[in-house]
Amino acid sequence: MKRIKILLVGLLTSLLLPGLVNAASASITVKTSGSAVVGNTITATVTLSSSTPMGSWQYLISYDNSKLKLISGQTSVADYTTSASGVKSKSYTLKFQALKSGSAAINVGSYLVYALDESKMSVSVKSATIKLRTQAEIEASYSKNANLKSLGVEGYSISPVFNKESFEYTLEVENNVERVNITGGVEDSTAHVSGLGTVDLTEGANKFEIVVTAQKGNTNKYTITITRKELDPINIDMDGVNYTIVRKSDALPSMTTFTIGTTTYGDVEIPALVNDNLTLIGLKNSDGEVSVYIYENGKITKKYIELKSNLIYVNPIDLVESKGLSFLKKTNIEINGLKIDAYKVEGSDNLIIYGYNLETKEKGYYLFNTKDSTIFPLDENVTESLNGLVNNYKYVIFACLGVIVLLLILLIFKRKKKMKIIPVEEKKAETKETEKSE
Incomplete structure (x- = not known):
């Protein structure tokens, strides 16, 4: 009986299996x-x-x-x-x-x-x-989270200890440290961060900005100021601001017509930018920003800037007054940190400044636009013509005013002439006749 059951199961399996396969x-x-x-x-x-x-x-x-x-x-x-x-x-x-x-x-x-x-x-x-x-x-669903979850300098401890709601940090390293690695990460994965990675250090203060942009577009800016110790730093005060003199030539900015050279400050040799007319030295502020100043006769005189536009390179200098521009008002302005006198062109964003052309090595007047920083040479003949034109307009205006006054006088005289003047006696007689008739 058992064998029969096994045979029946085998038969059924053989019949069904092809269909399943x-x-x-x-x-x-x-x-x-x-x-x-x-x-x-x-x-x-x-x-x-x-x-x-x-x-x-x-x-x-x-x-x-x-x-x-x-x-x-x-x-x-x-x-x-x-x-x-x-x-x-x-x-x-x-x-x-x-x-x-x-x-x-x-x-x-x-x-x-x-x-x-x-x-x-x-x-x-x-x-x-x-x-x-x-x-x-x-x-509307975009994240506004623009925070860092961590920030540091590899191998060092920044001060204060990182907190996502604190945005300014400092660090001091030895003079032989030429570069460091700034590390960090965002709190929200949809945010973008810039400013991390390996950075080079110059002597003195070096300011680095780490900017986090949230998915929504708002930003947070974290700052690390890393001070690389200087060997025997030279500190000076200019206009109430403390600076250190740049001691490395590679920290000096590039300037038109200037080459890297040296000069002596006190009894110390320092790098300088030099040409046939000027010597410039670099000054670094507490934020690590380097500006160049004119150095002459052993003194730091004033800040040096270059205005560049349309292939013109001009160094603004002290204003020389011009009779041809005397019809314009003088004003004092600040351009890139340099305060200078200039003529104001009323009703516009333009100023007339006096400057030294670094290529032609000539001094002259320039039209400077404070809005877009463009600069163009100004022809003195044009200014004199403009001054003459303004004076002519003054004469024309005065002449017109005189004609108007004369016309008013004639008009008043004419009206008076037309008016009938009645004597007092006649006026009384007319009054009596009017009373009788009534």
Whole structure:
């Protein structure tokens, strides 16, 4: 009896097993980006796939037409392959326009898939859901977090200890330290940070800014001032500000027509920028910013700047008064930290300054625009003509005023002449006659 049962089980298995082995399967999957902005185009890809070659297939796609508008592609597909070996994958593309905010589904409806031998395949489907938002909704969700979660200098301890709500730090290193690595990380992964990494140090103060920009666009600026100790620093005071003299030539800025040289301050040799006319030395403030000053006869006189525009390089110098410009008001202005006198052109952003052309080596007047910092040479003949024109206008104005006054006098005289003057006696007689008649 036991043998008979075993034989029956074996027979049933042999009959069913071919069907189980040959039962092929396929899948229909809808894929999208998962989210979209209202008004934009969304692409959906419908893919049929199987490990067994497919011969023909059909399916129907449905979607939320209150939130999506079909632009291209077919939602009802009936297709087949002409290949004798069949296909194992086939894709179709649909494009929609996002109409309004919300969640929109793209579903696979009815479907049939047949194998190459025309046997019906079992099918699994996977639909897609898209999150639709307006640009305003997206931006409203942006993070405003512009904080650092850490900040430091590799191998050193900054002061004070890092706190995301403290924005200024200091560090002092030995003179032989030429570069350091600034490290840090953002608190929010959507934020962007700049200013980290390896930085070079010059002697004295070196100011570095680490800027964090939040996804929303707002920023936080952290500052580390790293002071590289100087060997025998030379400290001076200029206009109430403490400076140290630059002792390394590579810390001096580049200036037109100047070359690197040396000069003596007191009994110490220091690097300088020199040309045929001037000697400049570098001064560094507590923020590590280097400016150059004119050094002559053993004294630091004033700050040196260059104005560059339209291939013109000009060093502003003390104003020389001009008769041709006497009709303009004088004013005192500050350009890049240098205070100078200038003529103000009323009703505009222009000033007339006096300067030294670094290329022609000539002095003259220049028209300087305070808004865009452009500078142009000014022809003195033009200014004299302009002055003459202004004076002529004055004469014309005075002449016009004189004519107007004369006309008023004539008009008043004419009106007086037309008026009838009645003697007192006649006036009394007329009054009596009027009373009698009444």
